[in-house]
Amino acid sequence: MVRTVNEAAHTQRRNAILDAAEHAVITKGYEQMAIADILNDLQISSGAFYHYFDSKPALLLALVERMGDEIEQVVLPIVHDPEPGALEKLQRFFAALDQWKFTHKRLILAYLPVWYGDENAIVRNKLYKARIKRLAPWLEEIIQQGSRTGVFTAPYPDQTARLIISLLEDIGYAATELLLAEKLSPEDMQRLQRILFAATDALERLLGAPSGCLQPASLEGLEQWVTTQADS
Structure with a gap:
């Protein structure tokens, strides 16, 4: 006791x-x-x-790990829900991630400048490996379900899950570069939207999923992130 x-x-x-x-x-x-x-x-x-x-970097690492724990509580019920099909689960999975990020957007935007700085490359790499370890099994479970029911045609669910996380990581780099710019032009906004459209297309191809089944972020949604960054 x-x-x-x-x-x-x-x-x-x-x-x-x-x-x-x-x-x-x-x-x-x-x-x-x-x-x-x-x-x-x-x-x-x-x-x-x-x-x-x-140390201060250890504190940063713990903060990000706690964010991961919070995200886990949001997405695990979706992964383990026996009712929805794989495609609906995947859509809900990404929607839940997007909603969590948007709810915590001020915190995330505050992290971005330091998180993607060269001085934190080692910590960032550790957490990337941690995300692979945590997220890949969840995605693999959904992909396997989709493969069994014919929704997806990915022959290697485990590796497909890892590739999806790597793709999301790369999107993070590309989006952060634009979000941290002092001022975004309309062309920059269009470029950011193209990045997300291309990433969505790549996700569908990795999964062997129907074209257009995943919804990329809207321009209006991206503008809300940019507005928050400008006001912070």
């Missing part, structure tokens, strides 16, 4: 630090955020902070 209480208190304190860090990232930006800001916000000692995180 004592151990259970201690573990709960440990988790609560760790989450409190992450909550404070997340707020600081959104309001100040990761580069401007200092560990002292978190200490002052929570009225804790530096020793208490370093008991949970040994």
Whole structure:
């Protein structure tokens, strides 16, 4: 019983630090955020902070991992739902991801400048491998279901799942380059939309799915991201 209480208190304190860090990232930006800001916000000692995180990059890594845990809670019920067909599951899977990102867009936009910086390449690579480990089995399960029912024709579901995640990673690089620009022209917006249309087409081809079955992001949706970035 004592151990259970201690573990709960440990988790609560760790989450409190992450909550404070997340707020600081959104309001100040990761580069401007200092560990002292978190200490002052929570009225804790530096020793208490370093008991949970040994550095600022470790704190960033934990924040992104927590985002992954939250996304998992959103998409796993979709993956394991026995009722929908594979195509509907995949559509709901991507829609849930998009909705989660849009709900947390200020946090995501605050991460982008540092996340895609060269100085965080090692951390980014670690998390890419973690995403493969976490996401690939879920996608593989949906792809296998689609292959059994004839909706998809991908002969290697496991590798197709990995390729989809790699494609999404590449889209992230391309989209971030444009979203972080000081000012986007109408041509840049059209370029961003073409990237997403091309990615959607590539996803359908990887799956051997019917053309047009996946819905790319609309120009209006992209403009909402750009507006948020300009106002932040």
